[in-house]
Amino acid sequence: MKRLLALGAVVLTTAALAWAGSDDQPKAGGAPKPVITKAVKGEQCVEPTDTMRRDHMKFLDHHRDQAVIEGVRTKKYSLKECINCHASETTGSVAASKDDFCVSCHSYAAVKIDCFDCHSTKPQGSAAMHPLNAETAHYKHKLAAQAASKVSAEEMAGVAQ
Amino acid sequence: MSELNQMSNQAPASPERRRFVGVATAAAGLAIAPGVMLVEVAHGRPEDQAASSAVRWGMLVDATKCATGCNDCVTACSTENGWTPVAESAHPKQAPQWIRKLELQDPLTQMETNLPMMCQHCAEPPCVDVCPTGASFKRADGIVLVNRHTCIGCRYCMMACPYKARSLVHESLNDTQKPDVPRGIGCVESCTLCVQKVDRGDGNTACAEACTAAGHDALLFGDMNDPESEISKRLRELPTKQVRADLNLNLGVRYHGI
Numbered sequence: 001m002k003r004l005l006a007l008g009a010v011v012l013t014t015a016a017l018a019w020a021g022s023d024d025q026p027k028a029g030g031a032p033k034p035v036i037t038k039a040v041k042g043e044q045c046v047e048p049t050d051t052m053r054r055d056h057m058k059f060l061d062h063h064r065d066q067a068v069i070e071g072v073r074t075k076k077y078s079l080k081e082c083i084n085c086h087a088s089e090t091t092g093s094v095a096a097s098k099d100d101f102c103v104s105c106h107s108y109a110a111v112k113i114d115c116f117d118c119h120s121t122k123p124q125g126s127a128a129m130h131p132l133n134a135e136t137a138h139y140k141h142k143l144a145a146q147a148a149s150k151v152s153a154e155e156m157a158g159v160a161q
Numbered sequence: 162m163s164e165l166n167q168m169s170n171q172a173p174a175s176p177e178r179r180r181f182v183g184v185a186t187a188a189a190g191l192a193i194a195p196g197v198m199l200v201e202v203a204h205g206r207p208e209d210q211a212a213s214s215a216v217r218w219g220m221l222v223d224a225t226k227c228a229t230g231c232n233d234c235v236t237a238c239s240t241e242n243g244w245t246p247v248a249e250s251a252h253p254k255q256a257p258q259w260i261r262k263l264e265l266q267d268p269l270t271q272m273e274t275n276l277p278m279m280c281q282h283c284a285e286p287p288c289v290d291v292c293p294t295g296a297s298f299k300r301a302d303g304i305v306l307v308n309r310h311t312c313i314g315c316r317y318c319m320m321a322c323p324y325k326a327r328s329l330v331h332e333s334l335n336d337t338q339k340p341d342v343p344r345g346i347g348c349v350e351s352c353t354l355c356v357q358k359v360d361r362g363d364g365n366t367a368c369a370e371a372c373t374a375a376g377h378d379a380l381l382f383g384d385m386n387d388p389e390s391e392i393s394k395r396l397r398e399l400p401t402k403q404v405r406a407d408l409n410l411n412l413g414v415r416y417h418g419i
């Protein structure tokens with residue numbers, strides 16, 4: 001009986017190896033890995049990368065309470081500064097397309113980002129970088145209607161999936 | 162997995178925050194004590210310093226100078242803060258109005274009065290009293306704000322405000338916000354006295370700047386606690402009124418000529 005089982009195991013393993021080795025079959029490994037683009041500006045983040053990856057929300061939450069309630073406007077840990085460094089060079093945003101800095105990891109980890117319901121995903125900058133900051137900003141909804149690169153509802157919904 | 166557990170096992174942020182609040186209060190107290198600091202606090206405080214109750218930001222509206230047909234303060238506000246003006250809104254009845262222009266007529270004498278109306282930054286704000294989550298709050302320097310991180314959009318504050326100063330964002334804004342002025346769907350909002358400009362040290366609001374630029378000079382922003390500030394001097398000289406003074410809310414916005 002024991003020998004029979006052993007034989008069975010060998011046969012199964014061989015079959016499994018053969019299956020995994022075949023090029024036509026999709027490779028196991030789950031969702032595509034996030035694309036992590038190096039920040040456009042700066043060499044080193046405000047904390048070591050490992051710490052930021054795990055704990056960025058702790059820093060952000062603490063800073064946000066200080067900023068909103070107390071009026072402390074320090075730059076370290078400010079979401080605006082994250083965006084200033086990490087906005088993509090192509091979209092000018094951290095969350096406009098699926099490979100942008102915030103979205104890329106968050107869709108991989110299936111964690112919905114609520115920040116950008118209220119916060120702009122783009123840095124304050126030249127009119128070219130962020131046309132909605134220009135003097136014509138009160139026409140922003142017209143500009144937004146024309147702009148192809150705005151975050152669509154589908155894209156933001158995709159973040160949650 | 163063990164890392165995840167570690168994270169969730171760590172104590173909630175509140176004790177840390179309570180400690181921080183303690184320290185901040187102490188620091189503000191120190192800064193105010195020497196007296197000389199008072200002026201520095203009023204005009205562009207350092208970015209690591211919390212807003213201080215030594216300051217009370219306020220506005221004086223001179224209705225005798227506010228021009229018929231002029232809408233410059235409203236336009237400037239929507240430009241600075243990124244909200245869509247009523248006239249351009251797809252849903253005018255739901256459009257935000259951080260500031261609006263009123264034209265009033267005395268039915269007996271036909272005398273017309275022009276004035277902008279916005280959040281009056283009450284010292285005793287009813288909106289703060291009714292808010293079930295504490296999202297509606299008054300900052301130390303008298304600016305009444307909504308913390309959008311805790312606002313649940315119940316709109317009690319809109320009902321409580323005697324000045325119709327607040328509005329709810331009904332629809333997704335699709336990343337059209339200004340980086341300095343976060344605002345979004347499901348949250349109530351109102352005039353912030355340009356808190357982003359105040360904290361930057363501009364010492365003025367977008368509406369008052371626009372009014373001065375248009376040559377009307379009907380809006381004056383400043384620190385009502387500083388006896389030497391322009392607004393305090395004018396308030397000493399001019400007869401002014403609070404709208405619905407009977408409510409005893411001690412308003413941060415005072416009107417002359419109404």
Ligand code: SF4
Nearest residue numbers: 280281283286288322
């Ligand atoms: S005017 Fe209205 S919104 Fe502003 S502080 Fe007073 S009650 Fe609150």
Ligand code: SF4
Nearest residue numbers: 292312313315316318
């Ligand atoms: S709408 Fe928001 S700010 Fe207003 S009372 Fe409700 S929770 Fe408070």
